[in-house]
Amino acid sequence: MSAPVVDVRDMRVWYAGPSGPVQAVDGVTFALRQGEVLGLVGESGSGKSTLGRGLMGLVPRGAAIDGSIEFDGRDLLSLPKKERGRVRGAGMGLIFQEPMTRLDPLMKVSKHFTEVLKVHEPKLSKDEARIRALDALRSLGIPPTRYDNYPHEFSGGMRQRIMIALALVLRPKFIVADEPTTALDVLVEAQILRILADIRERYAPAILLITHNLGIVAEACDRVAVMYAGRIVEQGPVRDIFATPRHPYTRALLNSTISLSTRELHSIPGAPPDLVRPPTACRFHPRCEHVMRVCADVFPPTVRVDRQEAECWLLATDRIDAAGRAPLSRQEVPVADEA
Numbered sequence: 001m002s003a004p005v006v007d008v009r010d011m012r013v014w015y016a017g018p019s020g021p022v023q024a025v026d027g028v029t030f031a032l033r034q035g036e037v038l039g040l041v042g043e044s045g046s047g048k049s050t051l052g053r054g055l056m057g058l059v060p061r062g063a064a065i066d067g068s069i070e071f072d073g074r075d076l077l078s079l080p081k082k083e084r085g086r087v088r089g090a091g092m093g094l095i096f097q098e099p100m101t102r103l104d105p106l107m108k109v110s111k112h113f114t115e116v117l118k119v120h121e122p123k124l125s126k127d128e129a130r131i132r133a134l135d136a137l138r139s140l141g142i143p144p145t146r147y148d149n150y151p152h153e154f155s156g157g158m159r160q161r162i163m164i165a166l167a168l169v170l171r172p173k174f175i176v177a178d179e180p181t182t183a184l185d186v187l188v189e190a191q192i193l194r195i196l197a198d199i200r201e202r203y204a205p206a207i208l209l210i211t212h213n214l215g216i217v218a219e220a221c222d223r224v225a226v227m228y229a230g231r232i233v234e235q236g237p238v239r240d241i242f243a244t245p246r247h248p249y250t251r252a253l254l255n256s257t258i259s260l261s262t263r264e265l266h267s268i269p270g271a272p273p274d275l276v277r278p279p280t281a282c283r284f285h286p287r288c289e290h291v292m293r294v295c296a297d298v299f300p301p302t303v304r305v306d307r308q309e310a311e312c313w314l315l316a317t318d319r320i321d322a323a324g325r326a327p328l329s330r331q332e333v334p335v336a337d338e339a
């Protein structure tokens, strides 16, 4: 099997918050190979975008990042800042949400492309650069005749697609696709699926696809990672996880969507945790219907079951004594503030 393009171990991201650091990503480990699409799902606020942006080096001022992020065999966080930026700029792309570049209203679209190519692929001739740019634009449905237009001559949706083409023109080996969630976004599910299928067919990069839409996961992803309160609580092949979810949160997430025709994620009973003072041990224990004494006391182990991995004590009851297995009543579950 080929070496992973992206190999992330124990990644953490903290934001500075008024009442203490916000542990938005809290020890995440996963790997992605060339051509693989990993869907990242979880409730709003679980840290998906923070993870995606952290991989790209886009954490805001005041935030801290730690762990290991290997890209193409190099540990990014231990590279000098300038070199890290260069590796990311040439090899990684962020699409759909908050692109790494914005269109400059005073610059023709063509100039945006030639500038990017000049920096990262200086050996390309002018003609070659033009061909590459037109090819990227065409794959996003922008006709070559519009190459020399200015940004304001395009609709919002077209501008968004131009920015995606700009992120793809260097054919990054790794793409983070953070699905748009606001009403202002113009890309719909069918367009997202078409763009992803097109990218895969052209040059099969590794893709981390962040989405609230399990229909998109089923359609476009090979594997799925389920995030809860800054941690990946379960990951594995989409088919296996949809058929036999092993973690109670994954089950709740899938159940909460089944009856809904929209296939959007809807809320699960109980509130998402406070990431400044997260619940002790298993972050899901205040909302879990299977909660046991051990769940609030000791961090659950990551257990492999067939091709899936989940962190839950239910999968390791042989490692708990009878006292630890005693169910916790609702009244006994510690609340986050007491942790």
Ligand SMILES: Nc1ncnc2c1ncn2[C@@H]1O[C@H](COP(=O)(O)OP(=O)(O)OP(=O)(O)O)[C@@H](O)[C@H]1O
Pocket: 015, 016, 017, 022, 024, 042, 043, 044, 045, 046, 047, 048, 049, 050, 051, 060, 181, 275
């Ligand atoms: N710049 C910031 N400063 C402080 N806290 C932040 C910042 N950005 C995000 N957070 C907090 O970090 C946590 C994770 O946020 P993030 O945006 O990564 O979640 P998400 O899973 O992408 O959510 P959504 O599904 O709504 O896009 C949330 O508690 C959020 O409030």
Ligand code: SF4
Pocket: 247, 248, 249, 282, 283, 284, 285, 286, 288, 289, 290, 291, 292, 295, 300, 311, 312, 313, 314
């Ligand atoms: S470790 Fe315990 S509380 Fe956490 S998901 Fe598993 S059973 Fe529920």
Ligand SMILES: [Mg+2]
Pocket: 048, 049, 050
């Ligand atoms: Mg997000």
